[in-house]
Amino acid sequence: MKTRRLLLSAMSAAIAVGLAASTEVRAGGDAKAGEVKAIPCMGCHAIPGYSNVYPTYHVPRVGGQQADYIVAALKAYRSGERSHRTMQAQASSLSDQDMADIAAYFAAKPE
Secondary structure, three states, X not given: OHHHHHHHHHHXXXXXXHHHHHHOOOOOOOHHHHHHHOHHHHXXXXXXXXXXXXXXXXXXXXXXXXXXXXHHHHHHHHXXXXXXXXXXXXXXXXXXXXXXXXXXXXXXXXX
């Protein structure tokens, strides 16, 4: 009886750990998945040779930026801590995994 209880406890713990791991954000993100998820970002942040003729706004280049910084910025836009209507709208629909994947993609790109 004691062995059975130990076995059931061990199995329950293994299942709980497996479920928790399956819902976690993959550490570091997936740059390949981020390439597709970052398509909406490209219109402003990744046009090769693009410069704004009239300097009415600044769009930062994010290629080569640290992934942790990109994730932190996206989370701040999503929470409203950082204000920019377009970025808030874009970030509002992103999951933590989406943000990690997009950040991994841009971090791997040259400036």
